[in-house]
Amino acid sequence: MLQVLACGAVVFPGLFFALRRLLPCVFKHWSDADVVLISERLVSSIHAVMATTAGVIVVSSCRGSVISDRHWLATYFVIWFGVPYMAYDIFAMYLSHYHRFRVKGHEDYKRHSLRTISTFVRREFLLVLHHIALLTILLPVTLFFRREQGDFFIGCLFLTELSTPFVSMGKILIQLGLQDCWLHKANGGMVLLTFFMCRIALFPYMYWVYGRHYDLPLYSVPFHLPLLTNLGNACILAPQVYWFVLLCRKGFRLYRRSRMPEVQPDVQPLADNPKAD
Numbered sequence: 001m002l003q004v005l006a007c008g009a010v011v012f013p014g015l016f017f018a019l020r021r022l023l024p025c026v027f028k029h030w031s032d033a034d035v036v037l038i039s040e041r042l043v044s045s046i047h048a049v050m051a052t053t054a055g056v057i058v059v060s061s062c063r064g065s066v067i068s069d070r071h072w073l074a075t076y077f078v079i080w081f082g083v084p085y086m087a088y089d090i091f092a093m094y095l096s097h098y099h100r101f102r103v104k105g106h107e108d109y110k111r112h113s114l115r116t117i118s119t120f121v122r123r124e125f126l127l128v129l130h131h132i133a134l135l136t137i138l139l140p141v142t143l144f145f146r147r148e149q150g151d152f153f154i155g156c157l158f159l160t161e162l163s164t165p166f167v168s169m170g171k172i173l174i175q176l177g178l179q180d181c182w183l184h185k186a187n188g189g190m191v192l193l194t195f196f197m198c199r200i201a202l203f204p205y206m207y208w209v210y211g212r213h214y215d216l217p218l219y220s221v222p223f224h225l226p227l228l229t230n231l232g233n234a235c236i237l238a239p240q241v242y243w244f245v246l247l248c249r250k251g252f253r254l255y256r257r258s259r260m261p262e263v264q265p266d267v268q269p270l271a272d273n274p275k276a277d
Contacts, residue, residue, distance in 0.1 A: 008084025015043050016092055033099040034175060040092040041168035047085045048164035051077070058155025066152035066213050074151035077158065078142045086131045093127065094120050130239055137232060156206050160240075163194035185258075188251055195247060199240040203233055 019039035024030060030038075054077045062069035097120045102109040109116055121128055142154060166187055173184045204218070211221040222230050 008081040009088070011081070012043055012047065012085050012088040013091075015046060016040065016088070019043070030175075031099075031103050033096070033103040036092075036099045037096045038172060038175060040089075040096050041171050043092065044089065045165040045168045047081065048161035048168075050081060051158045051161040055155045055158030055161075058151055058158065062152035062155065066209050067149050069151060070148065071151050071155070074154040075142055078139060078154075083135060083139055086135050090128060090131050093124060097124065126239055126242070133235060137235075141232070152209070153206055156202055157236075160199050160202060162198040163191060166191045166194055188254065192244075192247060192251060195240075195244055200237065200244060203237050 016039050019042055020035055023035045023038060027034075054073045058071045058074045061071045062074075094117065098109060098112065098116055101116075101119075108119070146154075169187050170184065170191060173179060173181070173187065178184055207221045208218050210216075210225075211218050214224065216224060
């Protein structure tokens with residue numbers, strides 16, 4: 001078990017620190033905050049591609065019976081890469097936060113301390129809570145409480161990562177000074193589309209699939225599921241809706257700005273932008 005967990009525990013931090021060494025050699029004008037944030041985004045995208053691929057494989061393999069069909073990736077991807085990545089990502093988000101404020105010259109950020117950690121937790125509370133909830137809820141459910149059922153739905157949850165590479169691409173394009181090109185606009189549309197389809201619409205879809213399996217109408221499915229299942233889904237869905245609203249508001253502001261060419265766009269440095277996914 002420990003050897004398996006070490007697989008992801010080595011892969012993701014190893015990629016992160018390798019990118020931190022490589023990127024300054026290519027982009028010499030980038031600050032430490034820029035390098036750390038782009039490194040974090042690239043590693044997040046790599047994990048997202050892995051998770052989405054695993055999700056497609058599991059979902060396509062379990063379409064016969066969404067309850068009883070099995071695929072080994074539904075369990076082992078969580079152990080090999082899911083748990084180590086979530087633990088790593090909390091650390092990477094903290095480093096991004098730390099270097100962002102250090103570049104700004106904050107006195108408290110001359111060195112790591114309990115104050116910098118507590119400030120990070122307060123500012124990024126929802127993201128930290130999201131990661132901790134996945135570690136403390138998804139892992140036990142995947143390993144102990146499913147009674148070897150529901151691999152299809154675990155695969156669906158893997159698909160929620162599909163939007164992450166597009167979110168990361170938006171940050172990278174801004175850092176490269178390409179925020180006004182057509183690619184950035186097209187990528188913004190893909191962010192909204194994939195985020196809505198794979199992080200919001202996916203949940204009623206899973207309820208619909210469950211109801212179809214048991215010949216139940218969609219509105220009655222929540223009443224046939226355990227209360228903890230409904231609460232768990234609600235806890236995962238609620239922050240996704242909140243983040244989607246923020247993305248829509250940001251997209252609307254950018255659209256209005258693009259309709260007023262005489263106003264110079266007020267693009268903030270990449271280091272000032274917190275993680276959006």
